[in-house]
Amino acid sequence: MASETMKEGKERYKAGVIPYKKMGYWEPDYKVKDTDVLAMFRMTPQTGMDPEEVAAAVAGESSTATWTVVWTDRLTACEMYRAKAYRCDLVPNTGEGTKTEAQYFVYIAYELDLFEGGSIANLTASIIGNVFGMKAVKALRLEDMRIPVAYLKTFQGPATGVIVERERLDKFGRPLLGATTKPKLGLSGRNYGRVVYEALKGGLDFVKDDENINSQPFMHWRDRFLYCMEAVNKASAATGEVKGHYLNVTAGTMEEMYKRAEFAKSLGSVIIMIDLVIGYTAIQSMALWARQNDMILHLHRAGNSTYSRQKNHGMSFRVICKWMRMAGVDHIHAGTVVGKLEGDPLMIRGYYDTLLDTHTPMNLEKGLFFEQDWASLNKCLPVASGGIHAGQMHQLLTYLGDDVVLQFGGGTIGHPQGIQAGAVANRVALEAMVLARNEGRDIWNEGPQILQDAAKWCGPLKAGLDTWKDVSFNYESTDTPDFVPSATSSV
């Protein structure tokens, strides 16, 4: 399969329309450079279209091309600036003889100089700027990216990072425990702080604002901050531990967010929070602020499922993880496997590896299509939140490991004996499971027994286990990896 690119020269630049493939956007022989930005798309071409031509169109429209030939290309080193689609594979179990219409994995290489350093906005304006609306594709999904070290080095990365966060909080060798205050809307500042105090005194490390808690008529932001910090400090004195509450500073303008962040800092908070919906540039600005003000920066992935969940269109959450690690957040919600929100175990592990590894090898089972060297960017702590409870502790620890914040909102606040008891149940379950795992026990199989044994001396854990013993969320994942383990068979 040789490149069909037309030779540079007069013929190539005659006014009119020529296929993208011939314009130099399809180069199957291209040798990927270490400095290239690589992207892999799942592409569904319009019926009857040549997939390689559509792949070239994606490369063209995400780099230099427009729909027609322009002579002004000849004023530039245009061959270099053109993105090159270099691989186009039929996705296993799609196309003729299957229930799904043909999809293709398209690999595209971008020259480093196409991008401005340190700007997620610029990177994304190219890669996902225009191409998703092109008529030539029925659907398009950005599955993964390889960011070259040279480009990573232009980003700050996580303001604090997992290692320093643990040192600041004095918490090592176990997952952190959190909870989201519930109900998420309607509590007054005073009532809200009560939940925070009870949960922290009971044994959690963190409590959290929800994504849509900003400054509403029932609770304005200053009231929330003041009452929450009273709760945090009182709980810290009651337990001798560093405690925190993610104060959500999300607001309508940067000016307002800075104001709220400054107030959180003046009250001595160790952590603030933002929502993904504030946008990439705002996130980068808050990450710079957090680095300069010794603040941990928590990101709630509000809104991501509108474009990350469906398999054929949008983008994979693993790409968001990469961008957010570059943008500089310290925490990001990345799935629970066993809870109420979407997540295939291996896919979730892929997100966690992306956030935590110093070097991620290619691993198709986990949906990692590229090897990624993280160039000593700090690690970003994944947060598991949504429908998890103490009875799943062995599964959570097995799937998610130590570097995670386990958020038991309902599982703490909904405890039959009260919020403090809920926190105790979670903390005892966690410590008992970490102890057992370290002792070399098979917690995956012995987990329920380990919990029952602890429940014999811990009443709150017994009550929690009895209440939620049958709760699980067993739905099929919509987003699963498609890969070919060998040349002949598929999964």
Place this chain on the structure above:
Amino acid sequence: MMTNPGNQITQGQFSFLPPLTDVQITAQIKYALKSGWSLAVEYTDDPHPRNTYWEMFGNPMFDLKDPAGILMEINNCRKTFPNHYIRVMAFSSVRGVESPTMSYIVNRPKTEPGFRLVREEAEGRSIRYTVHSYATEKPEGERY
């Protein structure tokens, strides 16, 4: 007296569990050694949540790979400072970590008075908080 669940300081990995036996401590030491970490014993009579630097009962034991030997050091520390807080820590020197990886308390004073929250009213409704350790009202070494 502290009023939190357990009525004790809950720093470290295992403060919500019954006190660890020597057998349990040995199992944790083995886990750390198997992970390639070095162990250290530290003690203090100022358990303030932000008192990072507890006194070292010797340097981290980089070259000691025998769990029984490490347990002996822990017990030596307990004999020397029976009424102090003592914690076992593990350190990883792997790139990307280079930080503590475990920390758990293995000895406590007989009574734990805990902390007072000191509030200083500032401008507006803001309050500056200080966590004050009751024990530090006495000089070092005479606290418990």
